[in-house]
Amino acid sequence: MTKILPGEHSAPYHDLIDIHLEEWRDGFARLYCNIAQKHMNRSNIVHGGVLLSMIDQAAGYAGLWCSVPGNTRKAVTIDLDCRFTGQVKGGRVVAEAKLVSRGRNIFFVRTEVFDEAGTLVAFGASTHRWRAGSETVEGSPAAEA
Numbered sequence: 001m002t003k004i005l006p007g008e009h010s011a012p013y014h015d016l017i018d019i020h021l022e023e024w025r026d027g028f029a030r031l032y033c034n035i036a037q038k039h040m041n042r043s044n045i046v047h048g049g050v051l052l053s054m055i056d057q058a059a060g061y062a063g064l065w066c067s068v069p070g071n072t073r074k075a076v077t078i079d080l081d082c083r084f085t086g087q088v089k090g091g092r093v094v095a096e097a098k099l100v101s102r103g104r105n106i107f108f109v110r111t112e113v114f115d116e117a118g119t120l121v122a123f124g125a126s127t128h129r130w131r132a133g134s135e136t137v138e139g140s141p142a143a144e145a
Helices: 012-017 048-061
Strands: 021-025 027-036 075-084 092-102 108-113 121-130
Touching: 012 021, 012 048, 021 048, 027 048, 048 075, 048 092, 048 108, 048 121
Parallel strands: none
Antiparallel strands: 021 027, 027 092, 075 121, 092 108, 108 121
């Protein structure tokens, strides 16, 4: 398991919506978001786009763990299917993504999102394509990626 330091493996979009990578290993990623007013929709529940973003980001990370420190892997989302099963009004939301299978260039992931009480509030299935040089767990030097 990779220990994630604050700010490490962050992206500008993560900073924008305050999602954080909590756990990351080969085939698995866990992200969390501490819900604030900016995450709410007009009905005063968490906007579905926040949950969908967490599904997409966690799924991508599940297929992008890199075994070589300093190297990186990148991918693009090809397809993302999501179902909302509950509403969130606050607290901490967690997305857990597990790699289902991988091929030479494509990987498939299932992701579940839970509210602070551990209730399933959304789930998704997604397909991702590794970018050139990201097909193996060794990845590529960050300068080349």
